[in-house]
């Protein structure tokens with residue numbers, strides 16, 4: 001134990017906070033790191049369509065992973081710089097096979113190398129059907145397309161994705177979340193929103209009809225406000241999916257970039273959790289729109305972590321990340337973003353909750369404000385450094401040296 005940590009431990013103890021319990025709790029919280037930060041959401045299929053689903057990585061920093069092996073090597077490096085034991089969130093378009101199955105033909109075996117690798121790493125996997133970057137998504141309509149043939153194609157893709165997720169969960173002994181994000185929408189004002197939403201609902205019902213075991217997989221549905229090319233209407237809006245998740249018992253995915261920029265997504269956690277068993281988060285940093293910037297240790301992330309702790313939602317929330325920045329080192333992006341999520345959680349775990357709730361219940365808002373502001377000066381950094389040291393993960397200058405050296409080693413990738 002370092003001297004600095006020892007002093008910090010004393011300081012927190014004076015406020016009635018046990019930093020050791022905070023460290024122990026933090027070590028048990030897995031973050032599901034998204035594979036798509038490593039290759040700018042390109043995937044490993046032979047591309048058949050132009051639709052990017054309105055999401056777009058910008059930048060051309062050297063080092064993009066071009067193969068599953070390169071992506072796994074980058075992930076291994078990133079995990080080694082992140083304290084704790086985490087998960088990988090895979091999209092269906094990241095299959096690893098010599099075959100070229102269409103989306104409605106994918107099977108578990110096309111992802112077997114990922115499962116073997118995850119076993120070796122001791123990490124869990126999560127999964128996502130990919131309803132974009134395909135010729136049959138070029139109308140910006142998939143599960144809600146007026147053409148039954150197109151809807152059926154995507155329903156089959158969705159069913160297969162669920163089965164793959166369930167087999168991943170079974171193989172790894174840890175339930176995989178299968179998150180459904182559908183980019184469907186209209187660039188200009190539609191006449192019949194109801195018909196599109198009714199079609200989406202009917203398609204989802206068919207996709208989810210098979211009740212797969214909760215020990216192997218859990219379904220999640222992700223809403224969105226708008227995307228490039230679907231500015232006027234997104235079929236799978238927040239209200240649509242909140243109702244759907246509550247009625248059907250799926251997880252609701254709250255992506256921090258999928259709301260009006262001034263909305264406080266952290267505020268939604270307690271509200272929706274009263275009607276849902278579990279929540280999935282896509283922690284992101286929207287800048288003016290759903291720009292998917294790397295998350296900072298900023299107010300929005302701190303509030304999110306604080307809500308998870310104060311509302312006692314950690315055991316009912318799967319924390320996933322969703323950002324992609326191709327203007328910086330992609331491995332550094334993963335490491336910085338994931339560590340920031342952990343740092344935010346640590347700060348929340350180090351709050352004097354009893355004192356704060358007592359003050360609030362007594363309507364003593366002066367004490368509540370004094371406490372939150374005084375707390376900002378406490379030595380969180382020393383506790384974080386101790387956490388990293390115990391997990392044998394670098395901080396400060398040694399971390400920067402690691403990140404730079406890895407980036408230099410992958411920069412020659414074509």
Ligand SMILES: C[C@H](O)[C@H](O)[C@@H](O)C(=O)CO
Pocket residue numbers: 036041055091128181222224255282290322
């Ligand atoms: C690649 C992801 O599925 C995607 O980012 C989705 O989760 C999303 O947030 C779309 O805006």
Ligand SMILES: [Mn+2]
Pocket residue numbers: 181222255282322
């Ligand atoms: Mn998302």
